[in-house]
Amino acid sequence: MVSVTAKQKTVIVVLFAIVFLGVSTYWLLGRNESPVIITQSDLNLGQQNNSTQQNSPLEHERSNVGLNNNQVEQIYVHVKGAVTNPGVYRLHQGQRVVDAVEAAGGVLPMGNLDLINLAEKLQDGQEVIIFTSEEDRNQWLMNAPAGGQHNNSMGQHTNKININTATKEELQKLTGIGPSKAEAIIRYRETNGRFSKVEDLTNVSGIGSKTLESFKDQVSVN
Structure with a gap:
């Protein structure tokens, strides 16, 4: 018969205690976790969310x-x-x-x-x-x-061309304004915003006071 010393008995008891505590802890924690259930409605909701994101x-x-x-x-x-x-x-x-x-x-x-x-x-x-x-x-x-x-095209008076909204073709109807100057007016307008007064046209490259005077009565700013 195998004899067991007091020291060996103590070691065996401690090992059993550790195993018991581990199993008990795992069992208690497992009871607190609820299972995750994915239903068909959840899947449909995901599809709906994906479709709404595709605007x-x-x-x-x-x-x-x-x-x-x-x-x-x-x-x-x-x-x-x-x-x-x-x-x-x-x-x-x-x-x-x-x-x-x-x-x-x-x-x-x-x-x-x-x-x-x-x-x-x-x-x-x-x-x-x-x-x-x-x-x-x-x-x-x-x-x-x-x-x-x-x-x-036209502003306050229907016989005047609104330089703030006129197209390239409309601007070319003005005296002394060809394709290049019409493009310059539109480019200036898009870069700097609306003209506040007709005289601001002299700030456009290629349009001086003399050129402006030739069509000043044909345009408006509103």
């Missing part, structure tokens, strides 16, 4: 713009004509005509974008009109009340 470029742009509502001055622009959803839209100072057109759902197939400057910076209260043809635009301008602000 169109315009929706993504609008959501990004919304983050800066408190940082950028808001403006209101009236978009009408050949667009998907005509109406008044709240945009932000510094945005351009193309942003207003996109906010209105884009241009309809019959809309003529050659009749408007999409790169022009928007102003509060501005009216953006997408015409279907030059004849349509000219007819509208003839019937428009004096004093209205129009995005597409």
